[in-house]
Amino acid sequence: MDASLHDLMKRVDTPTVCNAIEVAQGKRGFDAFTRGTMQCSAPGTAMVGFARTARIAAVAPPSEAADVIKTRRMAYYKYMSEGPRPGVCVVEDADFPNAIGAYWGEINTNIHKAFDLSGTLTNGVMRDLDDLPDGYPVVAGSIGPSHGFVHVLEFDQPVKVFGLTVAPGDLIHADRHGALVVPPEVIPNLESAIGTLFASEKVVLDAVRGKRIGFTEFEQAWAAFEQART
DSSP states (O other): OOHHHHHHHHHSOHHHHHHHHHHHHTSSOOOOBOOSOOEESSTTOOEEEEEEEEEEEOSSOOSSOHHHHHHHHHHHHHHHHSSSSSEEEEEEETTTTSOOOEEESHHHHHHHHHTTEEEEEESSEEOOGGGSOTTOOEEESEEOSOOTTOEEEEESSOEEETTEEEOTTOEEEEETTEEEEEOGGGHHHHHHHHHHHHHHHHHHHHHHTTOOOOHHHHHHHHHHHHHHHO
C-alpha cells in the first residue's frame, strides 16, 4: 500500500471503503465486514493498517503457570512491536459475548501507540475513555470498568471479531461503523475506485442537497447517477 492510498483511506470512512471495494470488483456482494453495532473511542477517526492478531480471555483466571503467562505476554508485546506498518492490532476476546476484561485502557493503548500501531479492533472491552491517547482509536465490543483476569491466549493466528475473520497481515479499515478486510486483489485499484465513487455520488448529491426538487428533476439526476457508477 503506497502513501497516497494510505492517506486517502485515513480520510474516508469505512462505508466509503466498503462501497469502493464493490466498485473495484465491478459487482455487489462484498461481505468481509463486521456485523452488529460496535463502540468507538474516537468517532470520526479511522484506523488503517495490516493486522497484528491475538486472542485474550479475562472472565476466569488463567489455568497455566504464572511464568508461562508472563512469558507469553512479553512475546505478545514483542510481536505487536514488529511487522509491517501501518499496522492495526486485532484482538479477539474469547469470552465474547460475555467479555468483562478491559484490556484496552490508558496503559495498553499508549503502549501499542508507542509501537507505531494505528489502532485496535476488538470484540472485547475498553475503558479509561478520557485517558486514551489521541490518534489511537479503539473500536470495541463494549465499555466496562474492570480488567478482570485478562491474559493473552495466543497471537499471530486468525481471529474473529463481530463475524469478521481476520488473518495476520490482512489490510484493515475500521471506524465507528465497524471494520472490514480489504481484498488484496483490489488494493492496486482502490484509490481510483474511491475517486469513481465520489464522482458518481456527487451527481445525485449536487442535485438534491439543500434543495427542494420535483420528481422529474430527481429522476434525471438518478439516471445520471446510475450511469456514472456503472
